[in-house]
Amino acid sequence: MKAKYEGEAFTSRFGPWAAIAGGSDGIGRAFAEVLAERGLDLVLIARNRAKLEDTAEAIRDAHGVEVRVASIDLTSAELEREVAEALDGLDLGLFIYNAGSGRGMGPFLESEASHWLQQVELSCRGPLLLAHQVGRKLCARGRGGLVIMSSLSSLCGSAYTTTYAAAKAFDTILAEGLWQEFGPQGVDVVGCLAGSTDTETFREDTGGSADAMDPRDVALETLAFLGRGPTFVPGAANRAGARAMWPVPRIPLIQALTRANAANFGLPYHALEGDEFGTLDE
Secondary structure, three states, X not given: OOOOOOOHHHHHHHXXXXXXXXXXXXHHHHXXXXXHHOOOEEEEEEOOHHHHHHHXXXXXXXHOOOEEEEEOOOOOOOHHHHHHHHHOOOOEEEEEEOOOOOOXXXXXXXXXXXXXXXXXXXXXXXXXXXXXXXXXXXHHHOOEEEEEXXXXXXXXXXXXXXXXXXXXXXXXXXXXHHHHHHHHHOEEXXXXXXXXXXXXXXXXXXXXXXXOEOHHHHHHHHHHHOOOOOEEXXXXXXXXXXXXXXXXXXXXXXXXHHHHHHHHHOOOOOOOOOOXXXXXOO
């Protein structure tokens, strides 16, 4: 797969600073390591300060970049203020929202509603608030990127992951809409629909799987897709499954609905070009 931005072009568009919400381990740490290899300075945001410090120290030692940490609960009532303070004064070019717990799954009625609302806070409220906050800065800057981590679960409702799948569907649709809105302002948005990934959390919850992707591959493929389209599925097998589950091409649908909304609301329409997630292997 050929990336749209490589080398200096990547650094110029998405540097000098990148921030990762949910950046202490798993896929978030993999994003941090790949971006540090490319010379970007980092802000890692997560709740567990000890994990954050361990990850930051390892990345500093390996790559010599500046790494700041911010211990922030992404469901906090003060989320916007706390993140704004963590990013204050930085020339931020890339923001990755990599949070959304799949833990505590099971029958809908066997957990209190508050348990499921916590997932909505983390997977819906968090990315909406931070995409709005960071999106203003990126669009004013005129270049940059926003990655919202979703899941293959977002393609279909399922018993026992009911709220998780619904919350991730919010992320997928949010990313598609922001791709259309932010693109004309120079900001690339992608929603990454990850499948099973070999993270510590996944192994603890499921016992692991031989088919699970390496988090580094998820990060590398997603970053390579930036600027190519609104929706991305890492892994060839996952893309084949997603294509079968969601056969209607997304970009013409997004643009048709945007044209209609623009006409209804008296707002401008900007045509964008992009690749469907099912064309990556061509």
